[in-house]
Amino acid sequence: MYLEGHLSSLESSAVELWLNLVNCKDHLFLFQGYHGDTSKTFFCGDVSESIKRLVKVTEECLHYGSAVCRDGALYRKIGKRISEHAEKFGYGVVDRFVGHGIGTVFHSEPLIFHHRKSLSF
DSSP, X not given: OOEEOOGGGSSSOHHHHHHSEEEEEEEXXXXXXXXXXXXXXXXXXXXXXXXXXXXXXXHHHHHHHHHHOSTTOOTHHHHHHHHHHHHXXXXXXXXXXXXXXXXXXXXXXXXXXXXXXXXXX
């Protein structure tokens, strides 16, 4: 999930965002042919409060979106919940990135939009 920060409001330049953050994304092959996928962001050195806030809100969005998931839930509710939380803090959600299914095929369907989508799925 990627949130759009308002770069003009950040205390530091956008370069700091990339130099002071490390994202580790692991692809794991797990039990009986099923894949796993995980990601974690770490701070390196001095990171401004604005950057820390962006990462915190992004992680909260993950949890808010995950809380919607259950049998019979519409996928669009995930993006709606993520967008609502991000917007409370003045962020937008980048609509060019999506979540994905995972199982016996890595990066499989369904595509999960992190932003509001008017479709009924």
